Amino acid sequence: MVDGKHICLVAFDEGAEARTIAINEAEYEVRKKSIDLGTDDTEMDTEAVAADGAFYYVSGSHADKRDHCEVNEGSHRLVRIAYDPTTGLPLLKSNGKLKDLEDGFDITNVLSDDLRGSVGKCLGSDEGGFDIEGMAAYDGRLYFGLRGPTAPDETAAGAGTVAYVFEAGTSPSLVTQDNARDPFRICVASGRAIRDMASVDGGILLLLGPDDDNRDVGWSIAFWEVDESADRASPIDAVDLGSLDLSEAKRADCDQDVKPEGMAVLSSRSEGTGKAYRLAIFSDGMCDGGPVIVDAFQTAP
Template identity: 30%
Template sequence: MIFLINRILAFALTAAWLSSAAFAIERVAPESPTPWQVDKHRFAAKKANEAFSGFACGTSGMCVLAVDEGRQGAFMRINGQRLVYVGEPFEFSGVEKELDAEAAAVDGGYFYVAGSHAAKRETCCDNSDSRRVYRLTADESGHIGTMTHSERLWDAMRSLPELAPYAVPGDCRCDRAPGRNRIDIEGMGAANGRLFFALRAPNVEGNGYVVSVDAKALFEGGDLKPSLATVRLGANKGFRDLAIADGVALALVGPSDALSPADYSIVELRGLTTGVAVQPKELATIDLQNAPLGKKGSLIKPEAIAVLELDPKRYRLLVLSDGGDDGAPLVFNIPRKP
């Protein structure tokens, strides 16, 4: 009898292992370990070329680049396997020191760039410059047509009960709860007249958050209709970017803070753009084993994704990283799942 029970237990454990293996998350290496070429450009901030943090392209082929150093951004185009600048870097109006731009999106004729809305990570001191979202238009030569900004998102996040404890000013006291778990925007996407802001922090009991508001109202007045999506990510994980293409929302997920070890993965956020409860589906882990190292020999940190191609079997994504020379652009083919 004991022998039979042991056989049954062994069979059950084997079946469970096979089942988990069958659904193991695939590790995807880049198409090529050699990054795309990027035209050199002189930003005012010395480290800007190593701090690519947001990238989004419109149907016209114009892309907007956000960098988290200084107070400039730039327009680019994809030319084969090369990123070329369009015009000169532009300056965000009204920023005194640093926007800490972390996210970019394109919708129709508008380009959007968002500051992190975060306190400074090392000191927990305030950075009011970062609590801005910009809306821009530009011609095909990269000349700015219009530029306006809004500071209403901060109050909208403070109005949401789940985020209110974490939307506190940075007061240079990292020991003050919730300390380094304060709000930190890292990704942005646009769909159906709304802007979606993906947060690196806070992570609350394994949950990450995406805030959405009415895009027009954010800049032109009226009800923002703020909404919050709670997404199960796991402990010490947060959103690092968000891309929305043809109604499909893809998130780059990584460590929620600088100290927590965690892989970078691509997660499909089903239901995000339709207003129903979000069902996250992890598609793949980004394998950086053979990726180029940063200038100081450290691993690059993926910060931005853009959808290059979308077909029934895969998402072909361009991934830009912080710490890599000129974003170290790499392409990953991410499998789609039913």
């Protein structure tokens, strides 16, 4: 917190640019200085940002282009940027360039064989292409949530789906080789997948929405209690925190389709025997990205 506001890094899915914003429940302000993540013609297709106590992490989707299934090498990046935890701002050299930027991590090193085989395929269930949409730094590791591929949940009584989460270490260097582990398989509703993630005490909040088939299946928020000892061959039930309906947030003067794609935790508190989270939800299709402030509640089992 700086002067009553959270400092967050936001990145654009077009080009290769990021900026910091200061946000609280009442307002937000975008810092004018741009953070350059690549050359002007780079299409990083940034879909996920996370932070721990010392670094920001910015990930491209690692996906092929949606319309014509063209390879987009610019999206195959995971960048680590050092920042000052007292200000939330990236550390800079005297010439204004980023002081500590690491950009050489090959994400396929931490993918299981089946997920590695989906990289480079067309998006959608027919091809099962690879598409990172969410990322969270939790307990010294990075967790990546996929919009695709997904798989049928064969243990579900009805029509269910599993969404994949894979992980990587963060220390001492992202470039260091990390042993691939089987991904976690998170139970979600049919047609849904992971669209963003945010760390909280005890686990990770999941923003769930349409998978790469883009069906109208709605949006919801869930809590995943991260357990590294869990059986990764078995689907994991996340705690459903409720549906997310932002249709009334649409403004006729400038907004188009409201598609929630980003989530930031502004506060959390104990409420009765459970937890309450105040979240800022950012949406593609809204002229300023939103944000819309919502509350999500987790009751004790």
